[in-house]
Amino acid sequence: MKRALWALGSILTLFVVSAPAVALAQDNDVSTGLLAGLGLIPLIFAALVYVYVSLALQTIATKTNTANAWLAWIPIVNIFLMLNVAQKPLWWFILFLIPLVNIVMAILVWMAIAERRGKPSWWGIMVIVPVMNIIMPGYLAWAD
Numbered sequence: 001m002k003r004a005l006w007a008l009g010s011i012l013t014l015f016v017v018s019a020p021a022v023a024l025a026q027d028n029d030v031s032t033g034l035l036a037g038l039g040l041i042p043l044i045f046a047a048l049v050y051v052y053v054s055l056a057l058q059t060i061a062t063k064t065n066t067a068n069a070w071l072a073w074i075p076i077v078n079i080f081l082m083l084n085v086a087q088k089p090l091w092w093f094i095l096f097l098i099p100l101v102n103i104v105m106a107i108l109v110w111m112a113i114a115e116r117r118g119k120p121s122w123w124g125i126m127v128i129v130p131v132m133n134i135i136m137p138g139y140l141a142w143a144d
Contacts, residue, residue: 049134052134052137052138053134053137054072054073054078055072055141056137056138056140056141056142057072057078057081057082057085057137057141058070058072058073059141059142060085060113060116060117060137060140060141061081061084061085063117063141064085064116064117066081066084066085067084068081068084069081079093079096080093082109082110082113083109085112085113085116086108086109086110086112086113086116087112087116088108088109088112092105092109103128106127106128107124107125107127107128108124109124110123110124110125110126110127110136111123111124111125112124113140114140117140119139119140119143123136123139123140
C-alpha cells in the first residue's frame with residue numbers, strides 16, 4: 001500500500017512539476033514567434049527605405065545624364081554612381097571606408113549632388129539629420 005501511494009504521489013508530483021514547464025515552453029514559443037514577427041518590421045522598413053533611396057539616386061543620375069544609372073540598386077557600387085553624379089574622383093571611395101571620414105565625405109558628395117540638381121548646396125548637410133536624410137534624396141530627385 002505504501003508503494004502504491006508513493007507511486008501515485010510520484011506521478012502527481014511529476015504532473016504538477018511538468019505541467020508549468022510545458023506551459024512555459026508554449027509561452028516561450030509564442031514569445032519567440034512574436035519577437036521574430038516584430039523583428040520583421042524593421043527589416044521591411046529598411047527594405048522600403050533602400051528601394052526609395054535607390055530609386056531616388058537612379059532618378060538623380062538620369063536627370064544629370066550620368067551613365068549607368070542602374071548602379072543605384074547595387075549596394076556599395078552605388079557610391080561610385082554618387083561620385084560620378086557629383087563629378088568627384090573615384091578614389092574618394094577609399095575615404096568612404098574610413099570611419100568618421102565617411103560622414104564628411106557623404107556630406108561633401110551630397111552637397112555636390114545638390115548643386116548638380118540646381119539646389120542649394122546646404123541640402124547636402126541634411127544627410128546627417130536623422131529624418132531629413134530619408135527625405136533629402138527624394139527632394140533632390142523629384143523636386144523641380
